[in-house]
Amino acid sequence: MIFYFSATGNSKWAAEKLAGLISDKACDISKLDKAPEYSLKAGERLGFVFPVHGWRVPSIVREFISALNINHYTQFTYTYALCTAGDSIGETMTFLRKELENKGLHLNATFSVIMPESYIGLPFMYLDTYTSANTKYYNASVRLNKYATLISEGRGGEHLDKGTFPKFYSYCLGSFFEKYLITDAFFHVDKEKCIGCGLCSKSCPVNDIRQGESREPVWKRNKKCLTCFACLHHCPTNAISWGWFTNGKGQYYYGKKKVKECL
Numbered sequence: 070m071i072f073y074f075s076a077t078g079n080s081k082w083a084a085e086k087l088a089g090l091i092s093d094k095a096c097d098i099s100k101l102d103k104a105p106e107y108s109l110k111a112g113e114r115l116g117f118v119f120p121v122h123g124w125r126v127p128s129i130v131r132e133f134i135s136a137l138n139i140n141h142y143t144q145f146t147y148t149y150a151l152c153t154a155g156d157s158i159g160e161t162m163t164f165l166r167k168e169l170e171n172k173g174l175h176l177n178a179t180f181s182v183i184m185p186e187s188y189i190g191l192p193f194m195y196l197d198t199y200t201s202a203n204t205k206y207y208n209a210s211v212r213l214n215k216y217a218t219l220i221s222e223g224r225g226g227e228h229l230d231k232g233t234f235p236k237f238y239s240y241c242l243g244s245f246f247e248k249y250l251i252t253d254a255f256f257h258v259d260k261e262k263c264i265g266c267g268l269c270s271k272s273c274p275v276n277d278i279r280q281g282e283s284r285e286p287v288w289k290r291n292k293k294c295l296t297c298f299a300c301l302h303h304c305p306t307n308a309i310s311w312g313w314f315t316n317g318k319g320q321y322y323y324g325k326k327k328v329k330e331c332l
Contacts, residue, residue: 070107072137073118074098074130076274076297078323079153079184083213084118087151090217098133099274105133108140114220115139115174117150117165120187120297123246124159124239126168127295129275134168142174147223149178151216153209155186155197157232159239177225180216182209187298189318190250190311196321253277253294255312256301258285262308269300269309 071093073084081097088095093114109115119130150165152158162179169176185202188194197205216228232238265284270276275293278286278300286300286309301309302320310316 070109070113071095071116071118072098072101072133074120074127074133074274075118076120076272076295076299077187077302077321079187080118080120082323083151083153083182083184083209086210086213087116087118087217087220090214091221098129101133104136104138106138106140109142109146111141113146115142115146115148116220119150119152121152121154121158121161122295122297123243123251124157124235125161125243125247126164127297128251129295130165131168134172134174137172139174144175147177147220148175149180149220150176151180151182153182153184154230155184155188157230157235157238159231159235159243161239162227162229164239177223178219178228179226180212180228181230182212182216183230184209185321185323187302187321189298189315190296192314196319202321251294251296253288253290253296255314256286256288257310257312259308259310260285262306263304264306264308266305268303268305272299272303274299 071084071088073080073095075081084095119127150162152161158181166176183205185197185205186194189196260283263285265280267280267284269286270278270280274297275295277289277291277294279289281287298311301311301315302322307320
């Protein structure tokens with residue numbers, strides 16, 4: 070079983086591709102019960118796939134793990150995790166390992182794949198070019214094929230793009246992200262561009278958006294926002310912005326631009 074979370078489609082693509090390669094089943098965390106219970110079959114693997122948020126584990130994944138009840142889980146259950154990121158993951162897997170240990174779960178292997186960037190909430194962060202995105206797709210496909218073999222054989226170890234100064238990014242910048250940048254307070258909609266289609270609310274994985282009287286998006290300020298920018302990227306008229314940081318930076322979600330699946 071693979072439990073995955075995805076906002077702009079990168080992790081969904083990775084989870085579903087990996088599931089196909091190892092003949093497993095991928096389940097979307099955002100569509101499961103709040104207190105999920107699952108029974109493992111004899112010899113069944115357990116996997117987690119998710120995007121890196123602020124060089125840490127997204128809150129929706131942490132909450133899911135905290136509420137997850139797994140029957141027939143033993144010290145011999147092969148457990149792995151794979152995260153996607155636009156550049157580096159820092160110590161994300163260290164944070165995940167602690168979350169799993171709190172539930173009596175372990176990690177045998179950890180993996181990461183670099184995918185096209187979707188986070189544009191800082192002045193120095195931009196989307197990938199078309200060429201760069203396709204290069205990342207190709208490299209990610211190569212890696213997933215390799216990872217599938219390792220998982221099928223029950224191999225352990227770390228296969229991670231931690232980047233330079235991983236502790237600084239995950240512990241220092243990650244703390245800053247969680248305290249100040251993971252919020253819906255900065256979202257704004259251009260009412261002249263908005264067509265009231267509701268795609269923003271449908272794409273929000275935490276149900277933080279409702280449609281106002283003119284059918285424009287209204288953020289609920291319910292402290293559930295992940296700042297994943299799914300609403301911004303899925304808007305067909307690019308009517309949503311997050312402060313001034315995202316102005317003129319474009320949009321991305323997996324499948325928005327036609328790319329060639331290389332492997």
